[in-house]
Structures are given as structure tokens and as C-alpha cells.
Amino acid sequence: MSNEVNLEKILSFVVDTYMVEIDEIPLDESLIDEGIIDSFGLIELASFLEKAFLIPITDTDLTRDNFGSINKMIALVDRKKSNA
Amino acid sequence: MLNNIERCSKCIQSKNFPKIKFDENGVCNFCNKASKSTEIEASLIDNAKIKISDLFDNKVKSGEYDAVVCYSGGKDSTYVLKLAVEKYGLNVLAFTLDNGYIAEAAWKNIRKVVDGLGVDHWVYRPGSGNYKAIARASAVTDVYRKNTLTRISAICNSCISMVNITALKIALEKKIPFILAGFTLGQIPINAIIYKNHYKFLADSRKESLDKLRKEVGDVVDDYLCIKDELINEVKEYPHNVNILCVEDITETEIKDAIAPLGWVSPGDVDGCSSNCMLNTFNNYVHEEVFGYNPYEMELSHLIREGLMTRTEALGKINDRPVEQIEPIMASLSIEKNDIIAVKNVYDSKP
Numbered sequence: 001m002s003n004e005v006n007l008e009k010i011l012s013f014v015v016d017t018y019m020v021e022i023d024e025i026p027l028d029e030s031l032i033d034e035g036i037i038d039s040f041g042l043i044e045l046a047s048f049l050e051k052a053f054l055i056p057i058t059d060t061d062l063t064r065d066n067f068g069s070i071n072k073m074i075a076l077v078d079r080k081k082s083n084a
Numbered sequence: 085m086l087n088n089i090e091r092c093s094k095c096i097q098s099k100n101f102p103k104i105k106f107d108e109n110g111v112c113n114f115c116n117k118a119s120k121s122t123e124i125e126a127s128l129i130d131n132a133k134i135k136i137s138d139l140f141d142n143k144v145k146s147g148e149y150d151a152v153v154c155y156s157g158g159k160d161s162t163y164v165l166k167l168a169v170e171k172y173g174l175n176v177l178a179f180t181l182d183n184g185y186i187a188e189a190a191w192k193n194i195r196k197v198v199d200g201l202g203v204d205h206w207v208y209r210p211g212s213g214n215y216k217a218i219a220r221a222s223a224v225t226d227v228y229r230k231n232t233l234t235r236i237s238a239i240c241n242s243c244i245s246m247v248n249i250t251a252l253k254i255a256l257e258k259k260i261p262f263i264l265a266g267f268t269l270g271q272i273p274i275n276a277i278i279y280k281n282h283y284k285f286l287a288d289s290r291k292e293s294l295d296k297l298r299k300e301v302g303d304v305v306d307d308y309l310c311i312k313d314e315l316i317n318e319v320k321e322y323p324h325n326v327n328i329l330c331v332e333d334i335t336e337t338e339i340k341d342a343i344a345p346l347g348w349v350s351p352g353d354v355d356g357c358s359s360n361c362m363l364n365t366f367n368n369y370v371h372e373e374v375f376g377y378n379p380y381e382m383e384l385s386h387l388i389r390e391g392l393m394t395r396t397e398a399l400g401k402i403n404d405r406p407v408e409q410i411e412p413i414m415a416s417l418s419i420e421k422n423d424i425i426a427v428k429n430v431y432d433s434k435p
């Protein structure tokens with residue numbers, strides 16, 4: 001699956017779940033800092049990535065480095081898929 | 085009060101709810117979206133049921149208790165306590181945060197239920213002045229982002245954060261693997277039925293509101309809403325939060341019937357949306373004044389869509405409010421009408 005498809009999947013989830021328009025979602029900023037998600041949003045996103053991309057998200061993956069922006073989440077998915 | 089406000093013709097979400105749109109039949113976009121996603125939701129709930137069974141069946145007992153149950157004394161957490169003990173066979177520690185506003189009838193329920201189920205019970209009462217200062221700051225300053233408050237009032241959010249953090253402290257200190265609470269779908273998202281309560285990961289999402297609370301109240305907020313590094317740095321595995329009520333297909337009447345044999349009765353001195361806390365009417369009043377909609381709209385609308393409540397019942401619940409309690413509560417929190425107008429202006433000035 002290409003990064004473009006992964007991006008589309010994640011953006012579609014964020015639009016559907018958090019009542020934002022696609023052009024309001026920054027790719028390189030934290031969704032928390034932008035006020036788009038709260039703590040439940042982080043939990044939901046981690047669960048969504050696991051189910052949508054069939055990858056295991058472990059405790060050590062739960063960091064700002066991996067969830068600090070849409071592009072960081074795509075990079076996490078990419079790494080997990082490559083290591084599978 | 086929002087008696088005559090335009091609402092969805094199927095649920096009770098009103099025209100002031102963020103991002104709401106009505107179609108030509110007066111049906112909101114949330115109802116239209118929900119009718120398309122029911123199948124996905126059903127599959128997520130089925131998966132959650134399997135995972136809950138797996139987690140409880142394979143629990144590794146490292147301490148005295150299997151689960152800490154956040155027990156407010158309301159009908160939902162009473163039912164969760166009953167399920168934990170009788171359906172899942174867990175050895176639980178019930179925990180109640182006494183915020184000073186729990187109705188007397190609710191305390192009677194709490195005592196009857198914990199005795200009836202034979203569970204240990206731990207009550208934690210924050211210092212009254214500190215609790216009131218945090219509640220006041222939550223109500224009259226923009227502590228939380230607008231999107232955090234779509235399904236909960238600001239004071240309830242601070243109070244529930246206090247409950248969650250205290251429950252996590254108890255679980256970590258006593259090595260309890262599960263934290264249970266009386267949340268229903270509508271109050272929490274479907275992907276949050278089961279999750280690891282990873283304090284460090286979630287700390288990022290709490291930083292802004294904690295900083296604002298510290299500015300208003302002082303560092304004392306850390307005693308109630310943070311966990312000390314000494315405890316967190318020793319954590320090898322965080323407990324799971326498991327919201328078992330979310331996988332039960334049950335109506336409010338069925339819940340009340342199920343807990344009645346334990347001696348639980350509906351308290352008469354709270355509003356239609358709460359079965360334990362006397363702050364609720366005031367909290368909803370502030371939310372309506374500031375944002376123009378009731379914080380229970382989303383939760384009750386979810387129950388309507390699931391066929392677990394009628395629209396008439398839901399409207400009855402949000403309109404059932406002992407308004408005579410509002411002024412005394414405002415006085416007890418040192419809040420004046422102008423404080424509420426001021427915070428409304430702050431939120432109105434934000435996108």
C-alpha cells in the first residue's frame with residue numbers, strides 16, 4: 001500500500017471522526033496542539049492504525065515521535081509494514 | 085434552557101451542536117452517518133466482547149484485586165460493579181471520588197450496593213477548597229478546547245479526569261490489571277472500549293488544560309490530576325481500561341431493574357441526566373449558556389439511534405432539572421453570572 005493510500009485512509013478517518021474538513025488537517029503538526037483531538041482521540045487513532053493497517057501497536061510505539069502528526073503516523077505504519 | 089431550540093427530527097442533537105447539518109427531512113448528519121456505520125460498529129463491539137473475555141480469562145494476578153471499579157453510585161457504574169462481580173467473577177475494589185456534591189440518596193445506594201455485592205470500597209474525598217477551586221476554574225475559564233467539550237461539561241471533565249487519575253494511581257500502587265468504569269458508547273468513542281491507560285502517552289493531550297488549571301488554581305492541581313514520576317518511572321505495564329457497559333445491549337429501564345434487587349433506587353434530588361451528582365444541573369446550565377447545546381445531546385442521541393431510548397424519553401431527561409439548585413451551587417463555587425458570560429465571550433472568539 002502506498003503512502004498516498006495510507007494518507008487517504010488516515011485523513012478519511014480523521015474527517016469522519018473529529019468533525020473537521022480535510023483542508024483543516026495539518027500533515028506536520030500535532031493534532032492535539034491543533035485542537036482536533038483530545039486524549040480519547042489518541043487512543044482512537046492508535047486503535048484505528050492497528051485495525052486499518054493490520055499492524056501491532058505496542059506500548060513502546062505510543063510516543064509523540066510516532067503520533068505527533070499525520071506524517072509521523074504514516075511513517076510508523078510504513079516502518080511496521082516493512083518489518084512485518 | 086433550550087426548550088424551543090431546533091433539533092434533529094430523529095435524535096435530540098440541536099442546531100448549535102458543532103458541525104451539525106440537517107437534511108430536507110430535518111434529520112442530522114450524525115444520524116445519517118450512523119445509519120451507514122451500524123454494521124462496522126456491530127463488528128467492533130463483537131471484537132471488543134472477544135477481547136474482554138480474553139483479557140479477563142487470561143488475567144495474571146499480581147496483586148490483591150483483579151479490577152478497580154470507578155463507582156459513582158449512579159445506575160451505570162452500579163450495573164458495571166454488578167457485572168464485574170457476578171458476570172465476570174472479578175475480585176474488585178470499588179472506588180468512589182467524593183466531590184462533596186454526591187446526593188444523600190446516592191450515598192445510601194452506594195452503601196447498600198457495596199455491602200450487597202460484598203466488595204471492598206475505598207472513598208477518596210479531595211480537600212473541599214481545592215476541589216471547588218478546580219471546579220470553578222473549569223467552569224469560568226477556557227481550560228478545555230471546544231472539541232473536548234462536545235460530549236461533556238467542563239466541570240464533569242475535570243471531575244472525571246480526577247477519577248481516572250486516582251483510579252490509575254490505585255491500580256499502579258496495588259498492581260491491579262484492570263480499571264472499569266460506567267461509560268456508555270456516546271460518552272466515549274467506540275475505539276476506546278478497551279485501551280491501555282498509558283499515562284506518559286496521554287500526558288501530551290492533558291498538558292494544555294493542566295497548565296491552564298495550574299495558572300488558575302496553583303500547583304495543587306498536580307496532587308489530583310497528575311501522577312508523580314517516582315511511581316510512573318517504575319511502571320512495567322499499564323493497566324487496561326475496560327468499559328464493559330459499552331458491549332451490553334441494555335436499556336436504562338433494564339439496568340434499573342437489574343440493580344433494584346441490590347437496593348438501588350433512583351435518587352430524587354438530581355437531574356434527569358445524573359443518578360448521583362448534584363453538580364450536574366449547574367454544569368449543564370453553564371454548558372448551555374456557553375455553547376448553546378446540552379452536553380448530553382450526543383450520548384442520548386446515540387442511545388436513540390441504538391434503539392435503547394426513545395426521543396421523547398431523551399428530551400424528558402434533559403428537561404428534567406432541579407433549577408432551584410443552580411444558584412446555591414453557583415454560590416458554593418463563588419461563581420457569578422458575569423463569570424459565565426466572560427468565558428462564553430472567550431470561547432466565542434475562538435474558531
